[in-house]
Structures are given as C-alpha cells and as structure tokens.
Amino acid sequence: MPITRTLQELADHLGGQTMGDPSLIITGLGTLDHAKEGQITFLANPRYAAKVETTNASAIVMTAAANGFGRNGIVVTNPHLAFAKLLALFTHRKRTAKGVMTGAFIGERVTMGADVSVYPGAYIGDGVSIGDRATIHANVNLYEGVTLGDDVTLHAGVSVREGSRIGNRVTIHNGSVIGGDGFGYAPDGDGWFKTPQIGVVIIEDDVEIGANSTVDRAALETTRIGRGTKIDNLVQIAHNCQIGENCIIVAQAGIAGSTKLGKHVTLGGQVAIVDHLVIGDNAMISGQSGVFNNVAAGAVLSGTPAIQHQSRLKSAAVFPHLPEMRKTLSKLGSRMTQVEERLGAQPDSL
Amino acid sequence: MPITRTLQELADHLGGQTMGDPSLIITGLGTLDHAKEGQITFLANPRYAAKVETTNASAIVMTAAANGFGRNGIVVTNPHLAFAKLLALFTHRKRTAKGVMTGAFIGERVTMGADVSVYPGAYIGDGVSIGDRATIHANVNLYEGVTLGDDVTLHAGVSVREGSRIGNRVTIHNGSVIGGDGFGYAPDGDGWFKTPQIGVVIIEDDVEIGANSTVDRAALETTRIGRGTKIDNLVQIAHNCQIGENCIIVAQAGIAGSTKLGKHVTLGGQVAIVDHLVIGDNAMISGQSGVFNNVAAGAVLSGTPAIQHQSRLKSAAVFPHLPEMRKTLSKLGSRMTQVEERLGAQPDSL
Amino acid sequence: MPITRTLQELADHLGGQTMGDPSLIITGLGTLDHAKEGQITFLANPRYAAKVETTNASAIVMTAAANGFGRNGIVVTNPHLAFAKLLALFTHRKRTAKGVMTGAFIGERVTMGADVSVYPGAYIGDGVSIGDRATIHANVNLYEGVTLGDDVTLHAGVSVREGSRIGNRVTIHNGSVIGGDGFGYAPDGDGWFKTPQIGVVIIEDDVEIGANSTVDRAALETTRIGRGTKIDNLVQIAHNCQIGENCIIVAQAGIAGSTKLGKHVTLGGQVAIVDHLVIGDNAMISGQSGVFNNVAAGAVLSGTPAIQHQSRLKSAAVFPHLPEMRKTLSKLGSRMTQVEERLGAQPDSL
Incomplete structure (x- = not known):
C-alpha cells in the first residue's frame, strides 16, 4: 500500500514549518521538473527558484529565504537533507526476517x-x-x-x-x-x-x-x-x-x-x-x-x-605556460648579456 | 575435433582476397615467429615485414600495401581485426547448456x-x-x-x-x-x-x-x-x-x-x-x-x-628544469638590478 | 597450550647470539612499550634505544651496535626480520585438515x-x-x-x-x-x-x-x-x-x-x-x-x-612558486625593455 502523509505530518517529521494548507495529502515526491499532483518537491539550488511557481508538485520544501509564490510547502533550514529524509520515508520498505x-x-x-x-x-x-x-x-x-x-x-x-x-x-x-x-x-x-x-x-x-x-x-x-x-x-x-x-x-x-x-x-x-x-x-x-x-x-x-x-590551482594554471616561460627566460638571459656587454660589465654566467 | 578451413573459406570469412592457392588447408594460427606449417599468421606492424618471407606459417594475413614475397595469404584492410576474427573462429568451443x-x-x-x-x-x-x-x-x-x-x-x-x-x-x-x-x-x-x-x-x-x-x-x-x-x-x-x-x-x-x-x-x-x-x-x-x-x-x-x-607533454618536459629556471630567474633579477643601478634608474622591486 | 622457549632456543631459531642468561624462559613477545615480564621485545629504530633499559620485557632483540644495558637479549643483524620470525613462531597455529x-x-x-x-x-x-x-x-x-x-x-x-x-x-x-x-x-x-x-x-x-x-x-x-x-x-x-x-x-x-x-x-x-x-x-x-x-x-x-x-622532489618544491615566477618573468621583460630603450638598443620581442 502506498504511503501518504499530510503536509503537517511531513513538516513535523522534518522539524519544519508548513506554508499553506497543513491538511494537504502528499502521496510521494518528485523533482521540480517531474513531480505530479499530490507529490512534494524541493528547492535546494537558487538557480531553479522560478520553478517553484510552475511545478506540478502540490507542495515544495524550501528555505525561509526562498519565494514560495503562495504555494503549499514546508520551510526547513536544509532542503537537501529534508529531501533525503522524505525519500527515506516514502521509499521505506518494511523488512521481513527470513x-x-x-x-x-x-x-x-x-x-x-x-x-x-x-x-x-x-x-x-x-x-x-x-x-x-x-x-x-x-x-x-x-x-x-x-x-x-x-x-x-x-x-x-x-x-x-x-x-x-x-x-x-x-x-x-x-x-x-x-x-x-x-x-x-x-x-x-x-x-x-x-x-x-x-x-x-x-x-x-x-x-x-x-x-x-x-x-x-x-x-x-x-x-x-x-x-x-x-x-x-x-x-x-x-x-x-x-x-x-x-x-x-x-x-x-x-x-x-x-x-x-x-x-x-x-x-x-x-x-x-x-x-x-x-x-x-x-x-x-x-x-x-x-x-x-x-x-x-x-x-x-x-x-x-x-x-x-x-595555491595548486594557481600553479596548475601556469603549468601549460612552462615551455614559453623557459624560452622567455633563455632570451632574457641573452638580452641581459648583451646589455651588460654594452655597459662594459662582466656578464655573470647563467 | 580440430577446426580446419581452406584459405578461400577464411578469406570469405574475413571479407578479404586470397593470394596464392585458395584450396590450401589451414589448421590453426600462430605468430610470425612461432606459427608452424599448416597455420596462418598475420602482419600488422610494418616493422616485421621481412618475417613474411621467412615465417614457417603456411599463409599470412596482410594489407594490400605489404610485400607478400609470393607466399600464400589473404589481403585485408585491417590485419589486427582479421587476426581477432580468425582466433575467434579457431578457438570457438561449442557451448553446452547445463x-x-x-x-x-x-x-x-x-x-x-x-x-x-x-x-x-x-x-x-x-x-x-x-x-x-x-x-x-x-x-x-x-x-x-x-x-x-x-x-x-x-x-x-x-x-x-x-x-x-x-x-x-x-x-x-x-x-x-x-x-x-x-x-x-x-x-x-x-x-x-x-x-x-x-x-x-x-x-x-x-x-x-x-x-x-x-x-x-x-x-x-x-x-x-x-x-x-x-x-x-x-x-x-x-x-x-x-x-x-x-x-x-x-x-x-x-x-x-x-x-x-x-x-x-x-x-x-x-x-x-x-x-x-x-x-x-x-x-x-x-x-x-x-x-x-x-x-x-x-x-x-x-x-x-x-x-x-x-601541450602537457611539452610542459612535462620542462618540469625537471624548474629548479634551474628558478635559480636563473633569481640571478637575472640581481643582474637587472645592477644594470639599472649603473644606469641610475630606480630598480623595480621584484 | 601457550608456546614457551628458552632464550638460547630463540637465538638458535634466529641465528643470533644470546646476551645474558641463555636458559631464560620466554613466553611471548610485545613492543618496547607494552611487553610484560616473560616476553621478548626488539629494538629496530635507534630513536628508541633508551627504552632498552626501562622496558618491562625480559629480553630484547637488537643489533650488536646497540647498548644492551646489561639486559638479557639476542644479538642479530636484522631485528625487524627477527621480530617477524618470532611473531610467526609464537602465533603459529597448527593447521587441521577438514x-x-x-x-x-x-x-x-x-x-x-x-x-x-x-x-x-x-x-x-x-x-x-x-x-x-x-x-x-x-x-x-x-x-x-x-x-x-x-x-x-x-x-x-x-x-x-x-x-x-x-x-x-x-x-x-x-x-x-x-x-x-x-x-x-x-x-x-x-x-x-x-x-x-x-x-x-x-x-x-x-x-x-x-x-x-x-x-x-x-x-x-x-x-x-x-x-x-x-x-x-x-x-x-x-x-x-x-x-x-x-x-x-x-x-x-x-x-x-x-x-x-x-x-x-x-x-x-x-x-x-x-x-x-x-x-x-x-x-x-x-x-x-x-x-x-x-x-x-x-x-x-x-x-x-x-x-x-x-629531481622530481626538487621540481615539486618549485611548483608552488610558479605564479610568482611567471609574474617576475613578466616584470623582468618590461624592465629589460626599458633598459634596452635607454641604451638605444632595439628591444627583442618577448
């Protein structure tokens, strides 16, 4: 038999607050894109905030900072964790000892x-x-x-x-x-x-x-x-x-x-x-x-x-330039020697 | 019972053309070095082209570009693939359902x-x-x-x-x-x-x-x-x-x-x-x-x-030179400072 | 039944020489820090040489170069190997064919x-x-x-x-x-x-x-x-x-x-x-x-x-300095150009 819960029951499970109708019946969960009526979804990545308004889900789990667009939902501090907990709840299969x-x-x-x-x-x-x-x-x-x-x-x-x-x-x-x-x-x-x-x-x-x-x-x-x-x-x-x-x-x-x-x-x-x-x-x-x-x-x-x-990221970014750096270094050495000779100085050995 | 095929049958299997005697009986396959009479071998790597003349194999699989030295064989476009196919043919064991x-x-x-x-x-x-x-x-x-x-x-x-x-x-x-x-x-x-x-x-x-x-x-x-x-x-x-x-x-x-x-x-x-x-x-x-x-x-x-x-190969080749490059760079800095001082310029900080 | 051996028997097993009482009974082995009376321990790392004097072990396996502090023990050329051999001896369980x-x-x-x-x-x-x-x-x-x-x-x-x-x-x-x-x-x-x-x-x-x-x-x-x-x-x-x-x-x-x-x-x-x-x-x-x-x-x-x-250790030590080296190289190029211009030379392109 499929598992169903009211929005209030899920909020209590998650330690969150309901938005909208606490008696709403939830029958499962899905992603923002694929959830159906009766299902709950969640918003973790702010990039997808606009989907809260348009998702077919009946409720959305989100942080207090997100715009609920007047939808039903649950406010939590960590939607990723809340999603894992809801997934565990809805997919739980009673173990039978064999x-x-x-x-x-x-x-x-x-x-x-x-x-x-x-x-x-x-x-x-x-x-x-x-x-x-x-x-x-x-x-x-x-x-x-x-x-x-x-x-x-x-x-x-x-x-x-x-x-x-x-x-x-x-x-x-x-x-x-x-x-x-x-x-x-x-x-x-x-x-x-x-x-x-x-x-x-x-x-x-x-x-x-x-x-x-x-x-x-x-x-x-x-x-x-x-x-x-x-x-x-x-x-x-x-x-x-x-x-x-x-x-x-x-x-x-x-x-x-x-x-x-x-x-x-x-x-x-x-x-x-x-x-x-x-x-x-x-x-x-x-x-x-x-x-x-x-x-x-x-x-x-x-x-x-x-x-x-x-530090490593910065050095790794320089790594592809090593051949050109070596060439530049060699040329600079030659130019330096020329300059030193013009000035009558004794060039250091490279 | 060992598998035998005529050269023509093998050529048909591979989609290749026979060289020499199409009715030749082939009883197995081996490498250029170790094949015996009755066996077929193959030339994939041009480095071994001279072995075509001297191998004990009775036939050789090769490309059209290779020198057949008048030997019996099969011309194919991909000798490596042909070898795999012949190996599969000669080592095939009928599966018995248990x-x-x-x-x-x-x-x-x-x-x-x-x-x-x-x-x-x-x-x-x-x-x-x-x-x-x-x-x-x-x-x-x-x-x-x-x-x-x-x-x-x-x-x-x-x-x-x-x-x-x-x-x-x-x-x-x-x-x-x-x-x-x-x-x-x-x-x-x-x-x-x-x-x-x-x-x-x-x-x-x-x-x-x-x-x-x-x-x-x-x-x-x-x-x-x-x-x-x-x-x-x-x-x-x-x-x-x-x-x-x-x-x-x-x-x-x-x-x-x-x-x-x-x-x-x-x-x-x-x-x-x-x-x-x-x-x-x-x-x-x-x-x-x-x-x-x-x-x-x-x-x-x-x-x-x-x-x-x-690019990475080139940079990796420079990598062992890093200590000497760093030393050179440091010396060049000192030489530059000396030159600049001689010229009365204000040395930049390194 | 626990395994026991005399110090002499263990020395013979290891091909080493006893120090002190060859008839001493050894009942097992332990580390310098944790061995108990009746047990043998070993000194492999010279850093722990002082523990030979204070360990509760009844005997110590060591090299001829180590200070025995008058303790009972066995002198061997390779205490690490000797320890492995003693461990094998004392932990050996007779195999029962099933x-x-x-x-x-x-x-x-x-x-x-x-x-x-x-x-x-x-x-x-x-x-x-x-x-x-x-x-x-x-x-x-x-x-x-x-x-x-x-x-x-x-x-x-x-x-x-x-x-x-x-x-x-x-x-x-x-x-x-x-x-x-x-x-x-x-x-x-x-x-x-x-x-x-x-x-x-x-x-x-x-x-x-x-x-x-x-x-x-x-x-x-x-x-x-x-x-x-x-x-x-x-x-x-x-x-x-x-x-x-x-x-x-x-x-x-x-x-x-x-x-x-x-x-x-x-x-x-x-x-x-x-x-x-x-x-x-x-x-x-x-x-x-x-x-x-x-x-x-x-x-x-x-x-x-x-x-x-x-060589790689030396280059790896330079690796974190690559960004600063690249910057220095660039600055040196500019300074060189300035110097060359002052001298009326035609600056090489970098």
Whole structure:
C-alpha cells in the first residue's frame, strides 16, 4: 500500500514549518521538473527558484529565504537533507526476517539475535555472533569469531575475516573484504619474510562501506573505522589505520598503514595517503591528490604532493605556460648579456 | 575435433582476397615467429615485414600495401581485426547448456529462457528473468527483479543488485558488482544522512565488463552503460552516469556521479573524472589524468588537471628544469638590478 | 597450550647470539612499550634505544651496535626480520585438515592431495588438480583445469579461471580474480571485436596476493607472477605481463599489458605502468607515479611522467612558486625593455 502523509505530518517529521494548507495529502515526491499532483518537491539550488511557481508538485520544501509564490510547502533550514529524509520515508520498505534459509552454512557455537535473515550460500564460521535484525545476503563469508551488532546488512559476496568486530547499523556492499591480512614483509636475503598479521578490524556503529573495498586487519592491534564514516567503492584501508568519525572517503582512495584520520575528514576519489601520517579534523583532500606529510585540521589540499588547494590551482594554471616561460627566460638571459656587454660589465654566467 | 578451413573459406570469412592457392588447408594460427606449417599468421606492424618471407606459417594475413614475397595469404584492410576474427573462429568451443545444476538456489517467480546454465552456489532471487543461453557461473548473486537478456555470461562471484537490467550478449567477469548503492549523503549535524538510492542500472547489449569493477545504481533514475562499451577491471562508475556507446574504459578508471560520456570515448587506466561533466564523442583521456571540466568532442587530453595532451607533454618536459629556471630567474633579477643601478634608474622591486 | 622457549632456543631459531642468561624462559613477545615480564621485545629504530633499559620485557632483540644495558637479549643483524620470525613462531597455529566439507561442489576428474580443506560453497570445476594441504575457503571458484600446488591457501570468494596454474605455498586473499580475460579488442567499424583471450596465468611458488586484486590471463601465451612476489589489495596486472621474482606491488597499482618487471622491483601504491615496457631489476617507483618509458635497473623514479625521484622532489618544491615566477618573468621583460630603450638598443620581442 502506498504511503501518504499530510503536509503537517511531513513538516513535523522534518522539524519544519508548513506554508499553506497543513491538511494537504502528499502521496510521494518528485523533482521540480517531474513531480505530479499530490507529490512534494524541493528547492535546494537558487538557480531553479522560478520553478517553484510552475511545478506540478502540490507542495515544495524550501528555505525561509526562498519565494514560495503562495504555494503549499514546508520551510526547513536544509532542503537537501529534508529531501533525503522524505525519500527515506516514502521509499521505506518494511523488512521481513527470513530466518536462516536453506543452503546457508552455519558453523559451531554461532549465536544469532532475533529476526535475522541468512541467505543461501552464506558461510557462518565457528563462534560467530550475529545481532538482532542482521541481513546476511547470499554467499557472504564470516570467518571464525566474527561479531556483528544489531541491524547489520552484509551484501552478497562480502567477506569478514577472523575476529573482526562490526558495530550496529553497519551496511557493507557487495564484494568488500574486511580483515584481510595487512601487507607486511621483512626483507630476508633476496626475498621477503611475512610478518604475521594477527590484529583485527573494528568497524564502529553507523558505518557504510561500498562495493569491492578492502580494510586490512592490523599487524598486532586494531584497524578502526570510526562511527558514522562512509566509504565508497574500491577503497583501500591498510593495516593499523585509525579512521575518525563521520569521514567521507570517495571511490578508489587508498590509505597506507598506520595513518590516522581525524573526525569529518573528506578524501576525494583516488586520493593516496602514505603511511604513518596524521590528518587533522575536517581536512579536505581533493581527488587524485597524493599526501606525503601530516595535514593540519581544516586544511584544504590538492595535487601530488598535496599543497594548499588554492595555491595548486594557481600553479596548475601556469603549468601549460612552462615551455614559453623557459624560452622567455633563455632570451632574457641573452638580452641581459648583451646589455651588460654594452655597459662594459662582466656578464655573470647563467 | 580440430577446426580446419581452406584459405578461400577464411578469406570469405574475413571479407578479404586470397593470394596464392585458395584450396590450401589451414589448421590453426600462430605468430610470425612461432606459427608452424599448416597455420596462418598475420602482419600488422610494418616493422616485421621481412618475417613474411621467412615465417614457417603456411599463409599470412596482410594489407594490400605489404610485400607478400609470393607466399600464400589473404589481403585485408585491417590485419589486427582479421587476426581477432580468425582466433575467434579457431578457438570457438561449442557451448553446452547445463541447465540448473544441483546446488543453485532459485527463488520464486523466476523465468528462464532456453538452454541456460546455472552453476552450483548461484543465487537467483525472486522475480528474476533470465534470457536464452545465459551462463550463470558459481556463486553469482542476482537480487530480486533482475532481468538478463539472451546470451549473457556472468562469471563466478558477480553480484547484480535489485532491479538492474542487463541486455543481450553481455559478459561480466568475476567479482564485479552491478547496482550497488550510489554514494550519496546529506550533511546532518556532525554526521551524514543517507539519501536512499532507489534507481537502477541498465547495461545495454554487447557490453563487456572486467573483474571486480563496480557500477552503482542511480539515486532516482538510471545509471546506463551504452551498447558495445567495454570496461576493464577495477573500474568505478558512480550513480547516474550515462556512458555512451562503444566506449573503452581501461582498468582502475573512475567516473563520478551524473557524468555523461558520449560515443566512442576512451579513458586510459586510472583516469578520474569528476561529477556532472559532459565528455564529447571520441574524446581520448590519457592514463592517470584527472578531468575537472567538460571535454569537447574529439579532444585528446592528459594530466591533472587534464589539458591538451601535446601541450602537457611539452610542459612535462620542462618540469625537471624548474629548479634551474628558478635559480636563473633569481640571478637575472640581481643582474637587472645592477644594470639599472649603473644606469641610475630606480630598480623595480621584484 | 601457550608456546614457551628458552632464550638460547630463540637465538638458535634466529641465528643470533644470546646476551645474558641463555636458559631464560620466554613466553611471548610485545613492543618496547607494552611487553610484560616473560616476553621478548626488539629494538629496530635507534630513536628508541633508551627504552632498552626501562622496558618491562625480559629480553630484547637488537643489533650488536646497540647498548644492551646489561639486559638479557639476542644479538642479530636484522631485528625487524627477527621480530617477524618470532611473531610467526609464537602465533603459529597448527593447521587441521577438514577434508571436503558438506556443501562444497566437486566436479569430475578432480584430483586432490593429502590433508586438504575444502569449505562449503567452494566450487571445484572439472579436471582441477589440488596439491597437499590446500585450504580452499568458502565460495571459492576454481574453473575447469586449474592446478594448485602444495600448501596453497585460497580465501573465500577467490576465483581462478580456466587453466590457470598456481604454485606451492601461494596465498590469495579474498575476492581476487586470477585469469579473467585480458582487455583486448580490435576496432571494427564504430565498435570493437573481442580478441579471444586463450592464454593462462601462472603464479609461481611463494607468491602472496591481497584482496580484490586482478591478474588477467594472457591473450595467447602466459601472464606470469614470479616466485616470491608479494602483491597487495586492488592491484591490476594486465594480460601477458611478466612479473619477476620477489617484487613488491603495493595496493591499487596497475600494470598494463605485456609489461615486464625484473627481479625485486618495488611499485608504490596507485602506480601505473603503461604497456609493453621493461622495468629493470631493483627499480623503485614511488606511489602514484605514472611510468611511460622503460626503467633502468636500480632506478628510483616518481611523478607522472616518472622521472628521477630526487629531481622530481626538487621540481615539486618549485611548483608552488610558479605564479610568482611567471609574474617576475613578466616584470623582468618590461624592465629589460626599458633598459634596452635607454641604451638605444632595439628591444627583442618577448
């Protein structure tokens, strides 16, 4: 059955104020361009302010600063967040616990909370502990001694290695690997002697990890992903990294061993950070940057090696002029020599 | 039984003209260096033209411009393509449908075409639709409502998420993930509120995707991979991207959300493209480049930020000279000041 | 039962000399800061030399050059290696062969050595050959004709494609794909004709490969990973590559087709190497570098395009000064023109 709400109910959900008719029935949501009668839309980008007057939507979510054109709507401080919340509300599907399905493999001494779903082909190793309402999709692999909190979703093909601990409300998308061995070898003659990787990975509450990412177990102690951090696809987190709370790590970024990120750090796509660094709170590293030194809290860096983003933009703008600069420099040297000779001075060597 | 063909049959297959004896029997193919009697080889690179005379092959595929040295052969316009076609011909193995094998998990309301193979450990969710001659390898995961066209091959460990639609003659190699959630969050205080990702992925006909790549579902609508496009390993395609027809995307490249590629675009390995851009038809982006702006049709770019490839090559050649340029510049400034002082002028500050 | 050894036994194991009491009983190991009585620790970094006197450890592994402060210990040439060896000794767990477990899928004509473990959900294709003491974790996929040597460990979710050959004592972590098709297409009108990839992958003895990496099969012949080479997570090795012995390839690096690495080459994270190059023995390529030319043995390179590392560091240090250099250059040009005009010379055009 489709979900419907009054405008007042939605305003209460969002913590906003209604404009117009609070009893208006809303049946869903759409974009400014494509919403239909009965739906609610939102204005986040002021560029589209004029569409508020003409949209077919029955109501608009906007800030107090926007012109409502007398339409029905809801005033909020952050329309983008409000849209995400409404989308979550209208697309919510009640979860049905499926229990342990035929074809799942359950080891010994496994404990499971209430209302779990374990799909066919999932392998649950000895001594694993699974919290309430966990969803373990097909062909997931949980090695010995893994613990999962409540409301965890592991998508098909995820592997969690021995002893890793995953908190509450964590979602991991398909194919990601938690707790693979860290990459540690000691030189031994011409070859390499493997340093045993006997630590674990701890993933705190409310973390989401994309598809085919890898988080390595610590050599001795703990690799940690802080509460609320969101990690995209194909990201590499090496052994012993300490990732703070509420960080954003975009696809294909890689963080080398023992590096520590503060809170609310943002790494763009394909960023690389070398080992044993400290990245301060709220730092932002632009896509493809390479970080070779510690980063101060709040810094905004880009490039390889990463420097202040604004400085790099200016230098990058000069980069295409290097050939002409070199030529100019050479000519100036010749002209200078001529001038010096005319003046009877001894030209310096260039 | 090994495949044999006459030279004439092969020429007809390739749309080429025979040189020499059209009734010659060909039993296979090899390289100029390693082909044996009875085999056919090919000359694509003019550097190896002299080997045409000495190769042990019984026939050579070449262009009309090459010297055949009186050997048997086939004249074509594109020997590289002809070689690929002959290799396909001689290595073709008749596919045997295995049906649904013991150990595959089949949900409810699943429809299957004729002559499918579904291997053990494959999980086929409720409402999945599978076309004729599909090959679903072991431990593949098809979530609810996925549709596959005819002649699709999904290699072991592939996951296709709910509602994704895959066309005809699509091959996806091991471990790739189609339709994982896009990476979308709204700032919410210190943390992040997940924007539900309720769109789908559509993969058109004749697409091939390598191993461990990820193509995310759209937030609301569709992420699309155009007909004939080929994607290598470990590539990231973010939510809402629109990839045109016949593009080539090399390993470890990443494309951020909502970016649109035209037709026949080539992205080198490890290229990154930021979100919401438009890349014109036939553009070529060199490996490791970072693209931060729209790209015109036919442009050839490289570097981060990407600029015209030829311009970048010239600037990159100057880059190692920067320290000496800076020193020269500093010396010139001093010499200039001396000259100006001699002339009684007021030196400008540098 | 916990492992204990005398100091003398450990010294013999390491090929080192005892200091102090050779009969001292050692029960484990820890760091200089955290080791407890009965444990052994090590001093590798001279910065921490003073801790040798104060650590709670009962013995210290160190070089002959370090001050032992009269403590018990072991003198070795490489404390880092010694630590790895001691860690391996004290954390060693005896492997228990589990045989072929219920829920594993075994094809026809499969041969297995002694004392194997094959977990549930593993798919072993027809004609596969598995050596002694192999551990095949859950949901591993071995295609037709794969061969594994002795003491091989394949972690959950690994796929090894048809005909690939894996040596002795090879470990492959979760989700990696060995033998996926190489990325080869011939232009065919507006589209692409797939070049069949009919070669194989050979992985020699003592190789370790991380999680979610990909090693493609050769087009015709062999992609080879040399003995003792260690490959991290999310690495791409393209078709026909020849990787030498004892190389180190850090996470997210990518090597394009037919490139050949010598022995003991080190590639940092996110390095890219284009196709058909030769990289000499012992070369070291810094993280994120892009290599477009052959590399001499022993070279140390960085940057894109990669140049001598020391040279690049110097140029990178100048990079942030480019805007000021351009401005200075422009001003110098003006000043030069003024000077030339004063001298009655004909100013050159800049």
